[in-house]
Amino acid sequence: MKPNDLLAKHSFWLGRIGILLAVLMIAALVANCSSKKDIYYCPMHPHYTSDRPGTCPICNMDLVKKEDPSEHKDHSNSNISSEVVAGSKEEDHTSHLPETSSDKNSKDLILSFEKQQSIGIKTELASRRNLIKKISAYSSVAYDPELYSALSEYKEAVRSSEFLSPEIIRNLQLRLKQLGLSQDQIRVWTSGARDPSELILGGKSGRAHIYSQIYESDFTTAKVGLPIKFKTDVYPEKEFIGKIKSIDVILDKNNRTLRLRSEVSDPSQLLKPQMFGDAMIEVSLPKVLSVPTSAILDTGKQKIAYVQTAPDKFQAVSVQTGKNIEPWVEILSGVQEGQRVVTESTFLIDSEAKIRFGSESHAH
Template identity: 75%
Template sequence: MKPSDLSPKDLFKRISKLLVLLFLIGYISNCSSKKDIYYCPMHPTYTSDRPGTCPICNMDLVKRENHPDHNSSNIKAPNIQKEDHSEHSSEKMDDRDDKELSVSFEKQQSIGIKTELVERKNLIKKISAYSSVAYDPELYSALSEYKEAVRTSEFFSASVLNNLQLRLRQLGLSPEQIRVWTSGARDPSELVLGGKSGRAHIYSQIYESDFTSAKVGLPIRFKTDAYPDKEFVGKIKSIDVILDKNNRTLRLRSEVSDPKQLLKPQMFGDAILEVSLPNTLAIPNSAILDTGKQKIAYVQTAPDKFKAVSIQTGRNIDSWTEILSGLKEEERVVTESTFLIDSEAKIRFGSNSHPH
C-alpha cells in the first residue's frame, strides 16, 4: 500500500512509530558510545578518544579517569545511575578536602614519577669570589695616621682617637686586626708594596646572598691566571661592615701563604671558599615548585597517593636546597616529573588546589 492510499490518521501513527524507533536507536547508540578520553599531562587542553602522543610535545597521552559523560547530560538516567554518580561526587569532594591525589602505578610509570627520602646530609657549599691582591692606599693612610696618633696620644683627645679607629672599622678592619696592624706585627706598607714575611693580602667580593656563609677564620684558596697550576692557601681575616650599594657585594680580607712573594698588588684571580653545612635537612632542587606566592613539594603519603605541602627553604647548595619547615625527615617527596603531577592535581582539583 502506498503512503498516498493511507488515511491521515494511519499516516500519523506510522510516522509516530518511526520517530519512537529513531529515538530508541539514538539512545542506545549514545549509551554504547562512551569512550575513554586521553590527555597530554603537559598540555591538558589537548584530548583524544584513543591512545597516542601529543602533537605539541610528543609525550604519551594519559587516560583520564572518572571523566563526566557530557553526551548524556540531556538524557534522564535510571535511578541506580544517579546513586552511583552521587557516590563518585562524594569521593571527589573528599579528595578536594584533604588534597590527596590518587595516581595509579601505571600512570606513575607513564609520566616518569620518581621519589626520594627527605634526609639530613653533610653538605659543602662552594663560593667563588672575584678577588685581587691588595692595593689599598686609603687603608694604608688610615693605619699610618692611627698608628702615629696612638704613639703620640698625649697630644690627642680620646675623641680624635675614637674617630680614627671608627674610620678603620668603616674600611673593614676588626678591632683585633686594628690591634695587630698598629702593634708592629704587620707593616701597613704591605697594602701598597705587596706582601712580606711569606704572606700576601687578598681582597674578595662576595654577593649579599652569600655573605652570611662567610666567617672570619674560614679557609680560602686563591688562584690566578698568572700561575694556573698553583694555589695560594690562607684564611679570612676580616669582613667589611658596609655593603657596596652598587653591586650588592661585601669585601673579604684574607691572608694567604706566598713564601716566594709571587703575588703582586692588583693581580686578579678567584678565591674559593668551602662552607661546611653538617646535618642539614635538604631535598633535591627538582622536588620544589615555586608558584610565585609560595614553594611547594609533593609528599608521597601512600604508594598511589600524593599530597602538596607548602615549604620554607633556606640555602641552595649545588643541587640541594635546605628545608626550614614543611617537611619531616624520612618523608618521601617527588623529585622527577614534579610539574606533571602538579598539572594532574590542577586537572582533578582545579587551579587553586595548592595549600595556603
C-alpha cells in the same frame, strides 16, 4: 475497501512508525549522552585536549588519557586494600597514612602505578645529610691605598693621643670599621704585627692579602676563620692556602656583594698587588635536612614540593627552604624527615594536580 478507509489505515500506520522513530531517537540520544568519552591531554601543555590518542601539536609529546578520580576508588595497587583506597570508615581508625580519603578537604592526588611509570615519577627521602657548601669568589691580591692611609692616620693619632681629643680617635677607628676591619683586625694592624705598607707594596713575611667578592646570598655561610684557597692563572699549578680575616660591613649596592679580606701563605712572595684569581671557600654543614633541588617548584608566590603520602597518593605542600647546596637544598619547614618527595617529573605531576583540582591544588 473504500478509499476513505484505506487512507485512514495508512495514516494510522504512519503515526505508529513516527512514534517508534521518535522513541528510538530519544533512546539513542540518551545513550549517547550517558556514554563517557575519553579525554586526552598533553602533560607539558595541559590546556590542550583531544577526544582521541595522538601527539601534542605544540611539543609532539604523546597525549595522556585523563583519568576519572572515581575510577581509582576501586583500584588497588602496591598491596593497598580496596577498603583503604575507598576510605572506608573502619580503615580510617587504623590507617597510618598521613591523610585519609575520608577527609573532605584532602587534596591527595591519586595516580596508579602505571600512570606514575608513564610520566616518569621518581621519589627520594627527605633526610639529614652532611653537606659541603662551596663558594667560588672572584678575587685579587690586595692593593688598597685607602685602607693604608686610614691605618697610617689612626696609628699616628694613637701615638699622639695626649694631644688629640678622644672624639677624633673614635672617628678614625669608625672609618676603619667602615672599610671592613674588625676590632681585632684594627688592633693587629696598629700593634706593629702587620705593616700597612703590605696593602700597597705586596705581602711581607711570607704572606699575601687577598680581597674576594661574595654575593649577599652567601653572607650567612662565609665566616671569619674559614679556610680559603686562592688560585691565579699566573701560577696555574699552585694553590695558596689561608684563612678569612675579616668581612666588610657595608654591601656594594651595585652588584650586591660583600668583600672578604684573607691572608694566604706566600713564602716566595709570588703574588703581586692587583693580580687576579679565584678563591674557593668550603663550608661543612653537618646533618642538614635536605631534598634534591629538583623536588622544589617555585610558583612565584610560594615554593611547593609533592610528598608521597601512600604508594598511589601525592600531596602538594608549601615549603620553606634555606641554603642551596647543589644538588641539594636545605628544608626549613613543610617537609618532615623520612617523608618521600617527588624528584623527577615534578612539573608533570603539578600539571596533573592543576587539571584535577584547579588552582586549589597549591592551597596548603
